[in-house]
Amino acid sequence: VYTFIKRTVPPPALLVFDASNRDQCEVVRSKTSTPLQALVMLNDPQVLEASRVLAEKFVADKRSDKEKLGDIFRLIVCRRPDSKELTLLENYLVKERQEFAKNPQRAAGFITAGEFRKNEILDKTETAAYMQLIHTIFNLDESGNKY
């Protein structure tokens, strides 16, 4: 991923993750964990857009929820979910699908995130539900930290 860096105004989302402000060299990036970082992961359009585009890819895929969620989890977390995790994700997907079906406006709004071209043929409810699941997985501790 590339971004523009203006010399005096570094990208704010990167600063929240302690990117160097480039006025002095930084040998080691300090380890931090702040609520502001959580806010970036939860609300930055970049993360939402990534979730939406990945969701569109998997909604177009006609395999079962279980198989798809397993693949999504592996793509982001780099391992397969265990059965407990998979059950939790499946139940959450069912619930979100119902919620978005009840409230199509919310679904339509949610999938507007980002500038990447939208796949207009796909079912909006389904895309929103998958997007929600993917966004959740992006926000797991393990997605940002490797053990």
Add this chain to the structure above:
Amino acid sequence: MQNDLNKYRMNVSRRKFLTGAGLGLGTIGLGSLLVPGIFNKGGADENALPLGLPHFAPKAKRVIYLFQNGAPSQLESFDYKPLLTKMQGKDLPAEIRMGQRLTGMTSNYTKFPLVGSKFAFSQHGQAGAWISELFPNIAKIADDICIVKTVHTDAINHDPALTFFQTGAQQGNRPSMGSWLSYGLGSENKNLPSFCVLLSKGKGNGQGVYSKLWSNGFLDSSHQGVVFSSGEDPVLYLKNPDGQDKLSRRSMLDHIGQLNEMAYEQFGDPEIAKKIQQYEMAYRMQTAVPELTDITREPDHIIRLYGADALVPGSFAANCLLARKLSESGVRFVQLYHQGWDQHGNLVGEMPMQAKDVDRASAGLITDLKQRGLLDETLVIWGGEFGRTNYSQGMITKDNYGRDHHPRCFSIWMAGGGIKPGIVYGETDEFGYNIVKDPVSVHDLHATLLHLLGLNHEQLTYKHLGRRYRLTDIEGQLIEGLMA
């Protein structure tokens, strides 16, 4: 081995705690609020006091630190030295300098021409404090503040001096003052971080600030300073995206929490629990922060108190107003930095601009706190990392001069929170070079500050790498004369 066992035991009890908390993850915050040390990796010390409770009755509950970054000259602000004007251009006598080390910038000087303040001084308040014309508003609150003319430091360059002031050590990697307080006293408001940092920049010659200054060091990462942005929105990404509301977010966070707990069971990394806490804090901040940072709700007479700049996001005045609001809401330590106070040259040009940036808002903050009845429980500190030399760096011209770094004495002022108001503490010699009475070291200042907050600086410790660390390291004396 014993340590590993202990760690495992700590984790087991914490896991039980996490599971017990179930969906109501807010209680996790409460647990660590009562005993913040309980989850600390390797730092568990059964003899340690139950943190989160002060050692004795505190005078102050909160701190607002108005750090004047770059080191404002004491000789043009609070330490009046008419002798320097009389001896203008004469060499600083060697018996006064007494071999004081110099910075790299003046170490090749053979002559040190004394220079007096270009700005007039007059006396203010019951103690007759000398305050320069650059700070007319601070002069008006002379009876509310305590000017300390005899602070001294070990460091002579900005970064180590700043780091020393913030962490009690020059090298970095130690916890910042705000982190120590967050660790020692916990939070007063679960919707906001207990240590917030606000940055602003003046037009004068500036020096950088770095995240290590508000680092939690070896303390738990929940104690680190949270930097607010200097733009229109002090906290970025507060708004839920389209198609998300409070309910759907709650559900999302619950699912993230449950999945993180599963990961925790597998990996046992305590930072995962911290992550859960930080997500919960983020969720609560989404509601709390917009209300707090909305200055349009502040009445005109309050804005006037801080000056028109209070409406300019990221200005020192706006940050002072925000600091009051944060502090009022229970943020334990609000750290401001105003950059631009490094007047090696063009002091006469730059210092009035810098002073104008901060004079009205600093005084306005004190007045505002006072009229709200908050000054008694809020300790406000104003000052830089060291002082400036009584001799000029570079040529003294008809209208201008500069001053180099001076660690042996400099002036700061404090107000509220158990500080004796309306006094001037300590005396420097006629040259404004050495302390002749009542020195106050940075460690002394830290010890006194912690005392006012109800903490014994010798007991607020954290065991790390085999020894107990304190903010005051192995030094620090209470300065009784500063306390009401």
